Amino acid sequence: MDLNYSTYGSGPAIVFIHSGGVDSRVWLELVPLLARTHRVVTFDARGLGQSPAPQEPLNPVDDLLGLLDLLKLNRVTLVGHSIGGELATNFTLSYPGRVDRLILIAPSLTGFAFSDTYMNWMGEVNSLAPDIGKMTQFSLDGPIYRTxxxxxxxxxxIEMHTQYFTRVFTEWRSFDLIWPHPPAIERLEDIAVPALFVYGDLDWSDMNDLAAEFKRLPSIAFAKLEGADHMFPLTHAGELASHIHSFLNDNP
Incomplete structure (x- = not known):
């Protein structure tokens, strides 16, 4: 296992999976609030933060399994943000016996058809390649980062986002992601563990459609944060921690 990781506190284990565009430092405000009562694990996804860049297609589920095995964590609560939520969902479907509870923070979802608005924005970001400076600035100016x-x-x-684009375009040798099949969107009813879905009201409108998909889970609660964009683990850490604590206390 070559991923960079950190652990904090003691108690039942919570593993945090960050979004794209940043690294595990995005949890800096949330970790102290959860580490009072739990063992908190954070890690840099492959190619981000201090973890090595991918040289072949990435299998995020295998990476997460390797980390849990290394730390001898048999059952955990997974907290996934954005693509980290996509990973948490896929991992739960692949290894249901390893997950106690699932917390999704503005997640993406394998097999979900994003809106033209979102896809066109992503297309504009990618069209600026390989100019890292222009790509970074255009992304930072995006509506989901205004808060x-x-x-x-x-x-x-800005520092994390700049490092993200720099590493992707100077160190990565593969951009392919390997997800389990069939896609998660077709199997959401199979997730039996209690789940929490938290999102901000200033995120893409797609998030409302994603929330509707996740309503298919047998046991799921929802929380919507006012004035929160896609990066609310930084800006709304206290409010997010409160929702997480309430969810964990309701599902001991």
Missing amino acids: VMASNYRDFF
């Missing part, structure tokens, strides 16, 4: 870019975390977020 974080107006906050005290602006410079910190």
Whole structure:
């Protein structure tokens, strides 16, 4: 296992899986709030933060399994943000015996058809390649980052986002992701563990459609944060921690 990881606190294990565009430092405000009562694990996804860049197609589920095995964590609560939520969902479907509870923070979902608005924005970001500076700036100006870019975390977020684009275009040798089949969107009813879905009201409108898909889970609760964009683990950490604590206390 060559992924960079950190552990904090003691108690039942919670593993945090960050979004794209950043690294595990995005949890800096949330970790102390959860580590009071839990063993918190954070890690840098392959190619991000301090983890090595991918040289072949990535299998995020295998990476997460390897980390849990290394740390001898048999059952955990998974907290996944954005593509980290996509990974948490796929892992839960692949290894249901390893997951106690599932917390999804503005997640993506394998097999979900995103809106033209979102896809066109992503297309514009990618069209600026290989100019890393232009790609980074266009992405930072995106509507889903308006709250974080107006906050005290602006410079910190810019630093992480810049490092993300720089590493992707200078170190990565493969951009292919390997997800389990059939896609998760076709199997959501199979997730039996209690789940929580948290999202912000200033995210893409797609998030409402994603929430509708996740309503198919047998046991799921929802929380919507006002004034929160896609990066609310930074800007709304206290409010997010409160929802997580309530969910964990209701599902001991």
